[in-house]
Amino acid sequence: MRAIRLYLHYISIVIRSTMEYKASFLLTAMGQFLVSFNIFLGIYFLFARFSEVKGYSYSEVLLCFAIMLMEFSLAECFARGFDAFAGIVREGQFDRILVRPQSPILQILGSKFELSRIGRMLQAVVMFVYGIYHSNILWTWDKVLTVISMLFGGTLLFASIFLIYAALCFFTLDGLEFMNVLTDGAREYGKYPIDVYGSRIMKICTYIVPYTLVQYYPLQYLLGRTDNPIYALYPFGTIVFALISFCVWRFGISHYQSAGS
Amino acid sequence: MITMEHVCKSYRVAKRNAGMKEACKALFHRQVESIHALSDVSFTIGDGEMVGYIGPNRAGKSSTIKILSGILTPDSGSCYVDGRIPWKNRIEHVRQIGVVFGQRSQLWWDVPVIDSFALLKDIYSISTPQYEHNLEELTDLLHLQELLKTPTRQLSLGQRMRCEIAASLLHQPNILFLDEPTIGLDAVSKLAVRDFILRLNQEHKTTVILTTHDMQDIEALTQRVILIGKGRVLLDGTLADMRKKVSLYKSDSNIREGNINDLSLDEIIACLYRQMHIA
Numbered sequence: 001m002r003a004i005r006l007y008l009h010y011i012s013i014v015i016r017s018t019m020e021y022k023a024s025f026l027l028t029a030m031g032q033f034l035v036s037f038n039i040f041l042g043i044y045f046l047f048a049r050f051s052e053v054k055g056y057s058y059s060e061v062l063l064c065f066a067i068m069l070m071e072f073s074l075a076e077c078f079a080r081g082f083d084a085f086a087g088i089v090r091e092g093q094f095d096r097i098l099v100r101p102q103s104p105i106l107q108i109l110g111s112k113f114e115l116s117r118i119g120r121m122l123q124a125v126v127m128f129v130y131g132i133y134h135s136n137i138l139w140t141w142d143k144v145l146t147v148i149s150m151l152f153g154g155t156l157l158f159a160s161i162f163l164i165y166a167a168l169c170f171f172t173l174d175g176l177e178f179m180n181v182l183t184d185g186a187r188e189y190g191k192y193p194i195d196v197y198g199s200r201i202m203k204i205c206t207y208i209v210p211y212t213l214v215q216y217y218p219l220q221y222l223l224g225r226t227d228n229p230i231y232a233l234y235p236f237g238t239i240v241f242a243l244i245s246f247c248v249w250r251f252g253i254s255h256y257q258s259a260g261s
Numbered sequence: 262m263i264t265m266e267h268v269c270k271s272y273r274v275a276k277r278n279a280g281m282k283e284a285c286k287a288l289f290h291r292q293v294e295s296i297h298a299l300s301d302v303s304f305t306i307g308d309g310e311m312v313g314y315i316g317p318n319r320a321g322k323s324s325t326i327k328i329l330s331g332i333l334t335p336d337s338g339s340c341y342v343d344g345r346i347p348w349k350n351r352i353e354h355v356r357q358i359g360v361v362f363g364q365r366s367q368l369w370w371d372v373p374v375i376d377s378f379a380l381l382k383d384i385y386s387i388s389t390p391q392y393e394h395n396l397e398e399l400t401d402l403l404h405l406q407e408l409l410k411t412p413t414r415q416l417s418l419g420q421r422m423r424c425e426i427a428a429s430l431l432h433q434p435n436i437l438f439l440d441e442p443t444i445g446l447d448a449v450s451k452l453a454v455r456d457f458i459l460r461l462n463q464e465h466k467t468t469v470i471l472t473t474h475d476m477q478d479i480e481a482l483t484q485r486v487i488l489i490g491k492g493r494v495l496l497d498g499t500l501a502d503m504r505k506k507v508s509l510y511k512s513d514s515n516i517r518e519g520n521i522n523d524l525s526l527d528e529i530i531a532c533l534y535r536q537m538h539i540a
Contacts, residue, residue: 009380016376098332101386
């Protein structure tokens, strides 16, 4: 409880800082919106030519992409501090974090809160509403819960990837661009249900980085392709992935060498 | 009470020569080199003592401070601060210490100083009456009245340093680590900072460990000096001891017979560094 209060206090300071630069904030938020809008146009033109992709209709793909985009925006909004962690380590800010009597994870989460991701979020919500409007899903409460569980699992998954990314900075002292394949890449390719890419990719996205748990499987239930409600609970499997990434983080911290004088 | 016994710490750093070609080579074959930042450092500092910790760049000053404040884990040796092992009971430990890194700010850049202080109140879980009492006292002693409502980025370096010091003391630590607190300050700010540290030590019996390259800081503040070079403690004593040590090496061409007492502190330190081959 105290941790949550402290976190909110952090966030209020970060937001007040952001508001010092209003123009920058507005332009970034607009940029975020436009970039995602671009991707939406891509899907739109694709479906203007082809009526379906591997059995998924236009509105179904839109729903899938909208949910993925929301998960990603939420993770980026809250866990952006880990994404920027290379800078925190290199400039020696992590020393300061370690001399404060709070958990480093809480302090890093609190160090950044990307309000500008609201642009991307807005785009996702618009697509989501559009997808719902055109799909013929009957919105019973279990379907609503499926969406919520997807949002939870996906946000946790992306945040965990950010955490691993941060942990690797302890060894490299620099960001690893290839990790972006797992975040930005997943956001791009995640717009289509993963089975579209074939079984090999499916396996990688299940056993290595479990994207399918928050995308393909619950989506099957959401779209009424299966009646097995267990699929709706698959996103909670990402908790295991989060625990693993936490262990990687702990291992990273124990190798911290600090930077310069 | 702080004790360090036989503490060693080494870093592994990648080594490469200058130039594009070498940089490309280093991509494939990295030479890793071990740097011994501290080799066998031992000392004891009592409660309420004020100690200057000096030495040339790369001597191991920052590494020592980082070990004492729980940031780094030493390779070997033992270290106790008031009975705690800093890196093992980190959270408990850092509640009792204050750290000022002269070159790095701990205040939030874009918000008024008082907002940063309020967040620190929550970070350290300081009770409201205690926070108000400490804030009032610090504001008074460091003359912060005008500064509290200003965003950090608009403060001058000297003003900022006063706020930094206050930020490190809001939770009333028993031990204060100051890593180059007067770096880059003008004369007035320097004197204000020194004056404050002296009063803090006298009135609250706070233990102060000060690293600096400014010998006037040392002269004004500390009785005891620990000189470190190449990761070893070379001298632990008073300023007078240091003068004496220099006079033993009269062969140094920079010292002419008889004028040792006229030498400024900086010259004495420079002589010592040269004589001990740590410059």
